[in-house]
Amino acid sequence: MSTASSAKATPDRPAAPVSSARPTAMDPSEIRHRKPPKKAALLGVLAWIVGLLFALPVFWMVLTSFHKETDAAKNPPDVFAPLSLEGYQSFFAAGPWPSLLNSLTASIISTILVILLAFPAAYALSIRPVRKWTDVLFFFLSTKMLPIVAGILPLYLFAQKVHLLDNIWWLIVLYTAMNLPIAIWMLRSFLAEVPAEMLEAAQVDGAGLVRTLREVIAPVVMPGIASAALICFIFSWNELLLARVLTGTVAGTAPVFLTGFVTSQGLFLAKVCAASLIVSLPVLAAGFAAQDKLVQGLSMGAVR
Known part of the structure; x- marks a missing residue:
């Protein structure tokens, strides 16, 4: 039965009035001023x-x-x-510049190496998955299950044997190995969201693997690369145990330099706080400069 015929009057029932009122949209200003x-x-x-x-x-x-x-x-x-x-004044009088330079060198170079190695590995585990890729991911994760203190003695003996004690390059290799599993896991979640159509278009245009990674995929997942690089930089900058055991006067880093202010005579709290604040400034500056990409990259790889 149509709407027009249902609104007509019958002998035993009067016609029902047809309401033309429609729900009106709420004024945006009214929504804005509503109390939470x-x-x-x-x-x-x-x-x-x-x-x-x-x-x-x-x-x-x-x-x-x-x-x-x-x-x-x-x-x-x-x-x-x-x-x-x-x-x-006590901090700068102690000569912190070599230690700060060592920390900066080890953190930057190890972060660059981590990204260069983790990016193609994450590509192979997400966009072009290898066989038993879940086992590979678990292997990377299992390397973080061993405490660093459990492996510090073999690392020390090896460095002593090959004359790498108090060498910044040995510290760079260890920082790269330490942060590589984290970067691979992070970048894989970002690369898994790259549309397959972009890769197919790159293949149609004749782009090789290196060009596809550099010109097609890297710009899309740049927030993820920035967030992974920032986290690896922070972990390398703050690392203390490896640097404390494997370095000395030549390759000592900023965290090792901070421990020198703690003395048995006491009265070192103000100097330690001042030194800690200055040593934290590079990490805070890097985080502030990349905060938008860090938030975007971390939320980009989240599970929806």
Whole structure:
């Protein structure tokens, strides 16, 4: 039965009025000025509290670095103690530049090597999967299950045998091997989302494997490459155990240099805070410069 005939009146029932009212869209300004629910407000307050709790140690380290050693060692701490630059003067007077240069050299070169090796490996495990690629991925992951302290003695004996102790290049090789499994796992999740049509178009145009990787795939997954490179750089910069055992006066890195401020006489807290703040600046600068690509790359490989 049609709508027009159903609206007509019958002898025992009057005609029902046809409503022409339609649901109207809500004004965007009205949506913008609506108060959030109580649950959302509580979650926002909780997020701020958690964020401040994570940032509080950093703020306290910065404040302590501008105090004198006697004020920094007080218990309870004196927040309103007079400010001083003694910690920074002690740090620069100790000559940190060789250690900072060693950390920068080892971190940058190892990160470049990791990306150059992990990119084709991730391509083979995602876009052009090899046989039993799950076993290969598990093998890469299994290399991270062994604690570094369990393998430090063989590494030390090998370096001693081939005269690589206190050598920055031996540290670069170890940092590359340490970060390679992480980079392969990260890049594989990014490369798995590359459309197959792009690869087919590159093959039709006659592009080889190297050109496809460099000109077709790399620009698409650049946020993932940036995030993997940044994480590898941070891990290499912050590594202490290998550098502490395998280096000395020539190839010592910045974390090893920081441990030299901890003395048995005490009164070193302000100097350690000042040194830690300065050593952290390159990592903070790299993270701030690549924060958009880091967030985009980490969310790009997420499971939807």
